[in-house]
Amino acid sequence: MRPNRTLALIRHNTGLLLAQPGPVVARLLMPVAMIAALKPIYEAAAGPSGTIGVIAGILVLVSLLTTGIVGTNVLSERLWGTWDRLRATARPFEIMIGKTTPLLAVLVVQQVIVLAFGYVAYGVDFRSVGLLSAVVLVWSCTVLSLGFALGALVKTSGALSAVQDIGSFFLSAFGGALIPLALLPAWLHVLAPLSPAYWAVSSLRAALTGDGATTALGLSVLALCTTAAATVTYLRLR
Template sequence: MSPRESVFRTGVLVRHNLLLMLREPGPLLSRMILPLAFLTLLRPLYVAAQGRAAGTEQAVVGTLVTFSLLALSISGNTILTERLGRTWDRMRGTALHPAEMLVGKAVPVFAALLAQQVLIIGFGVCALDLSVPHPLPLLGVLLCWSCTLLGVGALLGVLVRSTGELSAAYDIGGMLFSSLGGALVPLDALPGWAAAVAPASPGYWAVQGLRAAIAGDTHTVATACGVLLVVASASGALAAVRLQGRGGRLVAL
């Protein structure tokens, strides 16, 4: 198998999975539209409490982290759908390499996650006067956070047994991680125990990285991105091992 053939097959899988996602755009559209409505309604509350600039930043960052965590459903569903339909096992019996199958699934989902975040930031800049003086560090955080969401979502898709379990996992986990991370409420307003355990939440590092990127604090950006990439790598590796070792079968879980 030549690298050129592998790239071609992977490209075919990417296009196929992208078409599958676009054929049922409801979940994707809801993850794009709802954050903008939520941000519009939430911003006046933060502006009244923190001032225009700080309130706008809190509203945008909080909305981005919260709704991107809820978008774990996009990543998890791509894996769970294959498992429920047994198509993953049939694909494993072809000439496709497991890495090609995983990349073919991952690229469209990664693009959707990143597009959601860019849309929220763009809305904040264009409609709410959010100041982004350092766009490159901000893009770096968004890319790392998207990788984290992709890895954690894939792991959820491998571990759960049904769409109901997946829904509960990303609903409860998303709100818990975003709340503990200081997305919706600043950490200094939370109880002391919440601030102490906050670094255990990936949402905490996303919030810290986004705020640091907006402020131009490259040291904090580098630290946050490093932690997010570690979480992404660990989650993705566990998901890959589980899929390859168990064949993605529900009965084996």
């Protein structure tokens, strides 16, 4: 892997991201508004712990929607006719790092904004900044790998939009991010662990309460999801 080629790709993709900032700004502001609106529902369902639940759930839901930005960034290369040229001039890992690094910064900022809002507005106590930082980083990598794999596999913008929208809400819904898991039917409790959103919510809630063991379990599963999606992307880029 050559650092100069990777840095060139990072600069190029950062420019593309800044040229159309609307989707990024929406992803940064949307979770704050949703948390304020849904907090009473979560508290009615789970009591005082509902505040942590709504912060974790909405953060996961909105960050999953960011897969569409990642996928579009990848699919655009194919629609512009530059996909084969990119693959011929850069190695798979260089392409992956070059395209995801700017979006990694967006996802980290998004989650920091949400967590800071919870701290300032609702007095949420962060028991372990270290655990929270690990969850933010690993979950961001999971979202990026899923979005990249999606963009590398689909063939049209319409297909990308449909899969991203439906998939994000579906995974969030039965993973307990959109609606508290306690309010879902019992049979969904069995299926919930199949969703990466379930483990992201679990890890965030555990990190916010200082539960290291539960956080570690969730991070392990998310790391496996990230590896699987990144492998699919790597094979598609070869």
